[in-house]
Amino acid sequence: MKNVLSLLALTVAIAALALTLFAPAPNAVGTRDDAAIKALSLEAIIENPDIIAEAIAILRERQAAEQEQFLAASLESDPNAPVLGNTGGDITVVEFFDYNCTYCKAAMPIVQELLESDDDVRLVYREWPILGEGSIFAARAALASRAQGRYEEMHWALMALPRADEASVMSVARELNLDIGKLLADMNDPAIDAHINLSHQLAERLEFSGTPSFVVGDTRIPGLVPLRQLELIIDDERNNDG
Numbered sequence: 154m155k156n157v158l159s160l161l162a163l164t165v166a167i168a169a170l171a172l173t174l175f176a177p178a179p180n181a182v183g184t185r186d187d188a189a190i191k192a193l194s195l196e197a198i199i200e201n202p203d204i205i206a207e208a209i210a211i212l213r214e215r216q217a218a219e220q221e222q223f224l225a226a227s228l229e230s231d232p233n234a235p236v237l238g239n240t241g242g243d244i245t246v247v248e249f250f251d252y253n254c255t256y257c258k259a260a261m262p263i264v265q266e267l268l269e270s271d272d273d274v275r276l277v278y279r280e281w282p283i284l285g286e287g288s289i290f291a292a293r294a295a296l297a298s299r300a301q302g303r304y305e306e307m308h309w310a311l312m313a314l315p316r317a318d319e320a321s322v323m324s325v326a327r328e329l330n331l332d333i334g335k336l337l338a339d340m341n342d343p344a345i346d347a348h349i350n351l352s353h354q355l356a357e358r359l360e361f362s363g364t365p366s367f368v369v370g371d372t373r374i375p376g377l378v379p380l381r382q383l384e385l386i387i388d389d390e391r392n393n394d395g
Contacts, residue, residue, distance in 0.1 A: 227355055228277065228368055233348045235278045235296070235304045238268045242275035243394075244387050247368040249356055252291040252317040253284040254364040256377045261312045263380045274387070278308070281352040281364060287318035289349075294322045296348055297339035301331055370394070 229245045238246075248264065250257040267274060280296055282288035291311050298307040310325045311317055326336055339345075356366065359373055367374040367383070370390035374383075 227351060228279075231277075231348075231351065233344055233351070235280075235299060235308070236275060237278065237305055237308075238274045238276040239272055240275060242273040244273060244369065244391055245275045245277055246383075246387070247277045247279060249279045249281040249352060249361060249364055249366040250312075251282050251284045251288045251364045252295070252311045252314070253288045257365045258312055260365045260377055261309070263378075263383065265309075266380055267383060271384075271387070279352040279355065280349060281356055282349065283364065287316065287322075290319050291317035291322050292349060293340040293345050294326060294336060296345045297336050297342065298326070298331060300339045300342075301335065303329060303331060307331070 228247050246267070248260070250260070264276065268276060280292040282292040295304060295307050295311055298304050306329055307325065310329065311322060314321050314325065323333070326333060359366070359368065361373075361375050363375070365377060367378060369383075369386050370393065372386050372390060374386065378386075
């Protein structure tokens with residue numbers, strides 16, 4: 154039934170697009186007989202079935218363009234995502250990560266060195282907790298710490314933990330002298346759910362299967378990447394933009 158409904162919806166969309174694309178123009182006085190237009194359009198489709206193929210191709214092109222626009226805007230300009238480094242930098246690096254990911258922990262000094270050596274890098278973090286409840290709790294706590302202006306400190310401290318779970322995360326929060334009551338309350342902010350949900354959607358669209366994963370301009374990097382390789386990719390993207 155689901156497949157039938159999907160096919161029906163697609164057929165309706167294609168028909169509507171075909172009518173829009175291939176309908177006759179308005180008459181000289183600017184009026185149109187909609188029934189006549191539909192009849193002529195259907196007749197044209199019957200006589201030239203290739204119209205359907207053209208409509209499908211156009212529809213797919215539009216969907217692909219909309220998807221790319223969505224990806225670019227969400228990846229680089231989401232106001233609900235933490236940004237480190239130079240907020241006005243000329244190149245944006247997006248990292249998807251999990252606080253309990255061994256390879257993400259190995260990427261931490263690489264990212265830190267990149268930020269220290271390149272003053273024009275804008276680093277956008279996508280909290281993508283995929284390794285259990287401890288990861289989810291850590292991600293929510295880190296995002297909640299933004300309300301106290303402490304995300305960067307919280308992020309590095311959580312990434313340095315051998316294992317992130319509720320006890321270890323709250324211990325870090327106390328060591329950083331965060332307002333614990335506020336932190337716990339802010340962890341229930343719907344904006345945090347929105348961030349995590351969008352991270353899952355973006356990762357799926359980008360076809361990432363694990364953490365860490367990076368995006369630099371049009372380049373997608375699944376997995377841990379050495380600093381020098383990351384720098385070369387950044388240089389290439391800068392040159393392409395120039």
